[in-house]
Amino acid sequence: xxxxxxxxxxxxxxxxxxxxxxxxxxxxxxxxxxxxxxxxxxxxxxxxxxxxxxxxxxxxxxxxxxxxxxxxxxxxxxxxxxxxxxxxxxxxxxxxxxxxxxxxxxxxxxxxxxxxxxxxxxxxxxxxxxxxxxxxxxxxxxxxxxxxxxxxxxxxxxxxxxxxxxxxxxxxxxxxxxxxxxxxxxxxxxxxxxxxxxxxxxxxxxxxxxxxxxxxxxxxxxxxxxxxxxxxxxxxxxxxxxxxxxxxxxxxxxxxxxxxxxxxxxxxxxxxxxxxxxxxxxxxxxxxxxxxxxxxxxxxxxxxxxxxxxxxxxxxxxx
Amino acid sequence: xxxxxxxxxxxxxxxxxxxxxxxxxxxxxxxxxxxxxxxxxxxxxxxxxxxxxxxxxxxxxxxxxxxxxxxxxxxxxxxxxxxxxxxxxxxxxxxxxxxxxxxxxxxxxxxxxxxxxxxxxxxxxxxxxxxxxxxxxxxxxxxxxxxxxxxxxxxxxxxxxxxxxxxxxxxxxxxxxxxxxxxxxxxxxxxxxxxxxxxxxxxxxxxxxxxxxxxxxxxxxxxxxxxxxxxxxxxxxxxxxxxxxxxxxxxxxxxxxxxxxxxxxxxxxxxxxxxxxxxxxxxxxxxxxxxxxxxxxxxxxxxxxxxxxxxxxxxxxxxxxxxxxxxxxxxxxxxxxxxxxxxxxxxxxxxxxxxxxxxxxxxxxxxxxxxxxxxxxxxxxxxxxxxxxxxxxxxxxxxxxxxxxxxxxxxxxxxxxxxxxxxxxxxxxxxxxxxxxxxxxxxxxxxxxxxxxxxxxxxxxxxxxxxxxxxxxxxxxxxxxxxxxxxxxxxxxxxxxxxxxxxxxxxxxxxx
Numbered sequence: 001x002x003x004x005x006x007x008x009x010x011x012x013x014x015x016x017x018x019x020x021x022x023x024x025x026x027x028x029x030x031x032x033x034x035x036x037x038x039x040x041x042x043x044x045x046x047x048x049x050x051x052x053x054x055x056x057x058x059x060x061x062x063x064x065x066x067x068x069x070x071x072x073x074x075x076x077x078x079x080x081x082x083x084x085x086x087x088x089x090x091x092x093x094x095x096x097x098x099x100x101x102x103x104x105x106x107x108x109x110x111x112x113x114x115x116x117x118x119x120x121x122x123x124x125x126x127x128x129x130x131x132x133x134x135x136x137x138x139x140x141x142x143x144x145x146x147x148x149x150x151x152x153x154x155x156x157x158x159x160x161x162x163x164x165x166x167x168x169x170x171x172x173x174x175x176x177x178x179x180x181x182x183x184x185x186x187x188x189x190x191x192x193x194x195x196x197x198x199x200x201x202x203x204x205x206x207x208x209x210x211x212x213x214x215x216x217x218x219x220x221x222x223x224x225x226x227x228x229x230x231x232x233x234x235x236x237x238x239x240x241x242x243x244x245x246x247x248x249x250x251x252x253x254x255x256x257x258x259x260x261x262x263x264x265x266x267x268x269x270x271x272x273x274x275x276x277x278x279x280x281x282x283x284x285x286x287x288x289x290x291x292x293x294x295x296x297x298x299x300x301x302x303x304x305x306x307x308x309x310x311x312x313x314x315x316x317x318x319x
Numbered sequence: 320x321x322x323x324x325x326x327x328x329x330x331x332x333x334x335x336x337x338x339x340x341x342x343x344x345x346x347x348x349x350x351x352x353x354x355x356x357x358x359x360x361x362x363x364x365x366x367x368x369x370x371x372x373x374x375x376x377x378x379x380x381x382x383x384x385x386x387x388x389x390x391x392x393x394x395x396x397x398x399x400x401x402x403x404x405x406x407x408x409x410x411x412x413x414x415x416x417x418x419x420x421x422x423x424x425x426x427x428x429x430x431x432x433x434x435x436x437x438x439x440x441x442x443x444x445x446x447x448x449x450x451x452x453x454x455x456x457x458x459x460x461x462x463x464x465x466x467x468x469x470x471x472x473x474x475x476x477x478x479x480x481x482x483x484x485x486x487x488x489x490x491x492x493x494x495x496x497x498x499x500x501x502x503x504x505x506x507x508x509x510x511x512x513x514x515x516x517x518x519x520x521x522x523x524x525x526x527x528x529x530x531x532x533x534x535x536x537x538x539x540x541x542x543x544x545x546x547x548x549x550x551x552x553x554x555x556x557x558x559x560x561x562x563x564x565x566x567x568x569x570x571x572x573x574x575x576x577x578x579x580x581x582x583x584x585x586x587x588x589x590x591x592x593x594x595x596x597x598x599x600x601x602x603x604x605x606x607x608x609x610x611x612x613x614x615x616x617x618x619x620x621x622x623x624x625x626x627x628x629x630x631x632x633x634x635x636x637x638x639x640x641x642x643x644x645x646x647x648x649x650x651x652x653x654x655x656x657x658x659x660x661x662x663x664x665x666x667x668x669x670x671x672x673x674x675x676x677x678x679x680x681x682x683x684x685x686x687x688x689x690x691x692x693x694x695x696x697x698x699x700x701x702x703x704x705x706x707x708x709x710x711x712x713x714x715x716x717x718x719x720x721x722x723x724x725x726x727x728x729x730x731x732x733x734x735x736x737x738x739x740x741x742x743x744x745x746x747x748x749x750x751x752x753x754x755x756x757x758x759x760x761x762x763x764x765x766x767x768x769x770x771x772x773x774x775x776x777x778x779x780x781x782x783x784x785x786x787x788x789x790x791x792x793x794x795x796x797x798x799x800x801x802x803x804x805x806x807x808x809x810x811x812x813x814x815x816x817x818x819x820x821x822x823x824x825x826x827x828x829x830x831x
Binding site: 187 | 415427435
């Protein structure tokens with residue numbers, strides 16, 4: 001087999017996703033004079049940040065051939081708990097933020113234990129967690145938003161601009177993406193995630209403790225969920241217990257559009273970032289063109305089908 | 320006859336899996352500095368024995384010793400640590416990872432305990448390849464390698480441990496001549512006074528070349544250990560197949576088979592992966608055996624005929640050319656396939672006998688779009704009678720039936736669908752000896768009623784018991800067609816090991 005040709009094809013997929021983003025960008029800038037406004041671009045980046053951070057964690061789980069449906073409402077629970085720590089209990093800012101992350105890790109831990117040790121299918125384990133997290137968010141908050149108005153500095157976490165013109169939320173997303181990229185390609189967690197997704201039995205026979213590493217992978221994914229929760233709360237300066245449902249599907253869509261295979265074994269963080277940008281750009285552009293929200297959903301659905309079909313074609317040719 | 324403890328010794332090993340006694344009181348001893356060949360027919364228990372030695376399974380009875388010290392590896396990793404490296408017949412590779420990442424999985428060098436040093440990984444793999452003389456690029460994803468390349472990765476991985484015992488299960492199945500030469504050089508380099516190799520192969524010429532002694536297994540039992548020098552290939556094959564089966568039941572010679580109609584004709588069937596120009600005819604009312612070793616391409620022939628895999632070549636049913644693009648097409652032309660893996664491809668395990676029997680014929684059992692369960696129950700009851708399926712009722716779930724009765728349910732499914740050509744892959748795999756005879760009687764009876772049947776089987780006695788004629792395959796080619804009266808196990812084995820012309824088994828048998 002011609003190796004160079006195959007290697008190029010993989011890079012091609014990355015280029016395709018990026019090219020798709022460029023095409024969408026160019027299309028909307030021609031279609032609408034407001035699209036390229038920095039204010040609007042900033043809006044796109046902000047909209048990308050939260051789903052993007054969730055998608056980073058989901059990429060790790062999907063690399064194993066698993067799925068994480070709990071990132072959306074899990075993110076909400078982390079927001080609410082951050083609210084409890086900071087607004088209700090009045091804990092120091094750092095403790096509250098770390099607490100929010102820890103709740104995310106806990107969600108991941110439970111997912112991981114259920115998947116690895118109870119051997120629940122990831123779909124079921126994380127579907128259950130999605131419901132549990134949604135319910136707990138409502139119970140803990142008493143179904144009412146928790147406001148951070150009395151927590152000085154919290155809103156600045158995501159809303160401030162360490163780099164002038166660029167909201168911190170976006171900066172956090174990019175830093176998180178770099179961390180996720182290093183995790184995926186340079187640490188045992190990422191290596192074993194890809195290995196498990198590629199051939200779980202062979203990984204086990206090679207002496208890797210597959211169950212333990214699955215737990216680790218879900219915990220790391222949970223940390224990203226926690227981070228998304230903190231960023232979301234800071235952006236809204238409140239924890240909204242009713243939000244979150246549906247975010248998991250947007251995150252998964254971003255991962256898949258980016259070229260990570262739901263079958264596992266192949267994953268790309270850069271692709272996920274591009275995927276998340278495509279999702280947000282599409283929604284934003286269609287809105288600017290005054291396309292009704294209902295039709296925006298249709299358009300996003302079609303893009304997902306096209307992206308995944310392209311991925312399958314690529315894989316089919318490789319086999 | 321041993322001086323000092325053997326390098327590796329297994330004594331009185333027994334192992335059963337549900338329904339099958341895979342090993343029964345098996346012995347094996349590997350001396351220091353030798354290559355021990357392990358041979359036996361398919362299902363003789365070689366792979367099971369290797370899985371016990373490598374810690375994948377644990378024996379029910381018996382002891383294993385390494386250099387005189389008892390050992391019982393709890394898993395493959397521990398076996399590796401004890402110094403036992405295994406190259407399994409099936410690859411255990413992660414196709415999406417690179418060659419170097421595969422070889423050192425679980426042993427990655429890291430910076431500050433966190434960041435994997437892929438450069439160091441690749442350097443180590445490069446050094447390993449250099450030492451072994453294998454031309455592989457450590458950075459290539461395994462999915463991009465040929466099968467031979469993947470085999471080389473497995474070999475390199477096994478040798479990357481400080482192994483004292485190297486176990487190889489059919490390592491040359493996918494290799495070309497040059498690669499086999501490389502492998503043999505690697506094996507010879509590996510053997511030293513403190514190491515040894517267990518080499519499993521079907522290829523007698525290779526065994527002659529590389530091994531010092533040959534241990535023979537048959538039907539899960541130990542037969543003999545022979546010195547390679549001074550033992551004729553003929554005698555090794557004789558020990559593998561046993562002689563007692565010559566007196567087994569044979570089908571009545573079918574009178575004037577050639578005058579009958581051809582029910583299924585296969586002409587020049589080839590696939591990209593394996594099959595090369597496979598042709599044969601199946602006459603009406605005939606049972607045709609398809610024999611060969613593992614990997615000879617028997618199942619692939621069946622899959623190509625029913626359109627499950629893409630192939631070139633022609634298929635004729637009742638003298639008329641047909642196009643079969645999918646199993647659904649095959650069924651439309653009256654060809655039913657019974658998979659060797661009936662639990663996975665033959666049955667709905669959680670459904671009852673009725674649902675299973677109805678499955679392929681559902682459109683004929685509906686009225687106004689609704690499934691008529693009454694029809695199904697009636698037909699199922701008829702089949703239970705006709706095939707004497709032993710089940711408390713037709714509403715029993717398939718998974719609660721014995722293997723033999725499950726097989727009958729699958730047969731019933733195709734009979735209800737009126738398939739005239741049945742391709743039966745390993746019809747008695749995992750079925751008790753007693754129930755085997757029942758399946759044999761059933762298949763013979765169906766043929767007498769005018770069904771035409773292809774039986775794929777790894778068990779030579781089974782082929783000889785059932786088939787009017789026997790097509791023997793090796794490496795995707797048909798190497799011979801025998802009438803039952805002319806066939807012996809010995810003869811079939813010779814045809815089944817007739818590998819590529821330049822490395823063919825030198826036949827010494829006199830009964831051809």
